[in-house]
């Protein structure tokens with residue numbers, strides 16, 4: 159917490175959040191969990207905060223950004239793979255059939271990237287993602303995808319870290335798609351980014367030890383996979399969980415079962431003008447069971463329209 | 474690095490290390506990788522140090538300490554499992570057949586604990602390990618096992634962290650056997666402890682969200698599994714690697730292939746009086762191919778007898 163020595167108003171750690179229930183709840187949660195005289199005090203090693211990525215830290219419309227990446231990659235590689243013209247799911251990509259692709263979900267996307275990039279080293283793949291994120295542009299905003307991160311959530315991440323929370327991403331997206339750029343954008347180190355993954359193997363290639371990508375799913379970090387991923391990679395129950403969809407419900411439940419007072423924060427996409435408005439009926443980021451449970455249990459529902467002064471860093 | 478403002482000798486960050494080649498190499502490596510004017514300067518985010526555990530940070534004789542844990546557990550549970558008397562590997566445990574047990578290696582140990590503790594929640598298992606480490610005693614030293622950690626390595630871990638290195642354990646041992654006590658002993662957070670693991674699932678048990686242990690191996694973090702584990706959990710090549718056996722060779726090779734100047738440090742068990750002396754012929758911590766490659770490539774060989782002033786914290 160930033161403090162002034164004078165009588166001026168203390169600096170606001172969440173300047174992009176409008177005054178209201180959500181902002182008050184965050185400030186009060188962090189105050190009580192870091193105050194040694196509070197009943198809700200949490201020792202530093204247990205201050206674990208987990209965040210979903212798509213739709214929670216950056217946008218996910220009109221399709222998961224990883225889908226645009228996959229499409230660009232399949233198109234770039236198509237000349238070396240004439241057989242893809244008649245092979246699904248490549249055919250759908252090359253014909254621009256977005257509907258079929260979106261129906262395959264995050265697992266389908268990971269499989270698409272996995273099968274097309276099998277045999278490549280992880281170093282090579284990392285470079286491909288780095289190049290793509292530096293050059294590709296979002297269709298609506300005509301800006302790099304990693305500029306479509308939510309300014310209020312960046313402030314929340316910073317505020318948590320300033321209070322000795324350790325921040326993690328726990329996303330259904332591919333871990334190798336996130337790590338090359340997420341560290342710089344969110345201030346979250348690569349080893350604190352958990353995601354879906356493929357199997358790899360170690361081998362010496364032309365004299366250089368390498369990790370090579372295999373065409374086999376290792377772990378799907380979605381729904382009940384999220385608390386499993388939290389246990390596997392983090393090894394303790396979080397006390398703060400941020401998400402936006404039914405895919406985050408199980409990690410919300412897991413966080414809610416902490417022995418400490420914990421905070422469950424759902425980002426609700428309510429702003430059809432500055433971002434997108436969707437919830438129960440959406441096939442991307444469907445928020446239905448999670449919305450019911452958040453209301454029933456009094457979890458924190460953040461309305462992007464009402465709670466956020468600005469959405470993006472460029473607003 | 475601790476500095477004095479006077480003309481006194483600066484405080485020694487490695488007081489349990491004798492002056493010599495190993496100590497000089499460590500001091501010089503850390504100096505050059507943290508000096509912004511050096512050609513070997515490494516940015517903070519790339520200062521990743523990985524350490525094997527058994528035989529590198531704590532002893533592993535007369536058998537892996539996890540084996541003593543497994544034996545104690547099987548004996549404690551035997552009255553509820555009369556069928557174990559005639560079933561291997563339980564029969565060997567109950568009859569005290571150490572030779573058969575040791576032949577099964579770290580994988581066999583993990584399977585033994587896995588099958589006997591399937592269906593238990595990870596919270597329950599964590600409590601069992603915590604209770605065991607607090608009460609069990611090492612047969613030779615009659616002290617808790619987690620007092621058999623190497624004082625010189627604790628100093629090295631501290632020294633690395635004081636120079637903004639992020640320290641990780643990358644061990645063939647079970648991650649759930651290490652996490653409950655290793656954080657306090659080594660100053661390494663649970664999420665920076667990588668090890669062999671079993672599969673788990675998320676479920677609501679009597680109203681409480683739990684992670685339950687399943688009788689299936691998820692990942693064996695040994696030999697070529699170690700660099701795979703490093704990529705999976707850390708996401709970048711280390712620049713410092715500590716190990717003691719052939720099981721660490723592949724992660725040494727991976728570390729040696731960093732784009733930065735990296736340091737590979739092998740602990741050689743040469744002290745038959747204060748600890749144990751073993752290498753090429755040992756079935757625990759066999760050090761044969763690794764010893765050859767360390768010599769051929771000029772990696773750092775630490776002789777416990779010659780390089781370490783004291784072995785344990787209680788010496």
Ligand SMILES: [Ca+2]
Pocket residue numbers: 210211212213214401402403405443
């Ligand atoms: Ca999401």
Ligand SMILES: [Ca+2]
Pocket residue numbers: 525526527528529716717718720758
């Ligand atoms: Ca070892």
